[in-house]
Amino acid sequence: KQWYQRRVAITAGLELILALGNFMNSGRKGVAAGFKVQSLSKVSETHSGDFKCTLLHYIVKTIHTSIPEIKNFTTELGVVADARKVAFKDLIEEVQELKKGIDVVQDERDRQPDNFVLFSFYNRTNRKIRRLGEQTRGMLTAFEAVCKAFGENPKRVEPNDFFKHFSDFFHQFEKVEKEIVEANSPKRKPGKLNRETSRNLINEAMVKHATMF
Numbered sequence: 001k002q003w004y005q006r007r008v009a010i011t012a013g014l015e016l017i018l019a020l021g022n023f024m025n026s027g028r029k030g031v032a033a034g035f036k037v038q039s040l041s042k043v044s045e046t047h048s049g050d051f052k053c054t055l056l057h058y059i060v061k062t063i064h065t066s067i068p069e070i071k072n073f074t075t076e077l078g079v080v081a082d083a084r085k086v087a088f089k090d091l092i093e094e095v096q097e098l099k100k101g102i103d104v105v106q107d108e109r110d111r112q113p114d115n116f117v118l119f120s121f122y123n124r125t126n127r128k129i130r131r132l133g134e135q136t137r138g139m140l141t142a143f144e145a146v147c148k149a150f151g152e153n154p155k156r157v158e159p160n161d162f163f164k165h166f167s168d169f170f171h172q173f174e175k176v177e178k179e180i181v182e183a184n185s186p187k188r189k190p191g192k193l194n195r196e197t198s199r200n201l202i203n204e205a206m207v208k209h210a211t212m213f
Contacts, residue, residue, distance in 0.1 A: 013073035016059060017043060037150050037162060040169035060177050074170040084163035088140065095136050098129050
């Protein structure tokens with residue numbers, strides 16, 4: 001049930017982006033059935049006429065005011081930050097090297113049929129390498145399915161490039177979300193001032209001021 005709810009939230013968030021994109025382009029293009037993952041970076045680059053906010057600001061506000069059930073949809077895919085670190089070419093090469101290594105062990109085991117230690121090591125390690133190979137093939141299959149779902153060619157795009165678009169968008173979404181929440185939060189009311197409090201406030205102000213330059 002939780003997995004289904006997360007999937008619905010993610011789908012709804014992406015559908016909202018698609019719907020807004022179609023609305024903005026309604027006078028120039030036909031209705032799009034989907035969008036490329038590269039388009040996610042354009043969401044924060046599309047400004048209003050007065051340049052006071054971006055399309056991303058509007059999306060965040062729309063979700064918080066009209067669809068609060070999916071406001072955490074970006075955090076549901078936090079694993080993309082790890083997925084973008086995967087290099088399939090390197091991973092496949094490493095698995096192949098492990099298979100070559102276990103083949104050498106097998107040859108040595110065949111030459112020493114009475115070596116129980118070598119026999120046990122081969123059986124145990126061979127099972128692990130076979131399992132790793134199966135997991136790698138499963139990962140490749142899953143990645144191909146995800147790429148095709150977003151109209152991408154899995155043979156021409158690497159995971160680090162593909163998932164980077166999502167990771168960057170989620171980071172931008174959370175950044176804008178924080179800005180909006182802070183802008184709408186009530187201002188701190190002045191409290192009783194003493195020497196220690198004044199020093200703390202001054203230090204905080206100086207830190208904020210320093211980060212602006």
